[in-house]
Amino acid sequence: MKAIFNKTVIAQSDKIVVVEGNNYFPLESINMDYFTETTHRSTCPWKGEASYYTVKVNDEISENAAWFYKNPKDAAKEIKNHVAFWKNVSVEK
Secondary structure, eight states: OEEEETTEEEEEOSOOEEETTEEEEEGGGBOGGGEEEEEEEEEETTTEEEEEEEEEETTEEEEEEEEEOSSOOGGGGGGTTEEEEOTTOEEEO
16 A cells, blocks of 8 residues: 655555554655654544654645554554554555
8 A cells, every 4th residue: 555645655565554444554664754753642542642743745744644653552552663644645555
């Protein structure tokens, strides 16, 4: 699968983990040149605290468009070191 933003592939992997309909890409499959960690956080009762990245490709920016769990709870350990996308990032096969 590929994650695409502003007509650019920002992540690509065949080792996707799907949780609650979201495709989580392994951390090593994303191109970190396009990502900047933000201070935004959210909390899921069973996954734990999510951290976010802003995605920037050329002059196009999508704030907090990717999220990940640095230290997920045991029930969500399969998504440790994985990143999921939303907002203006499309995920395609």
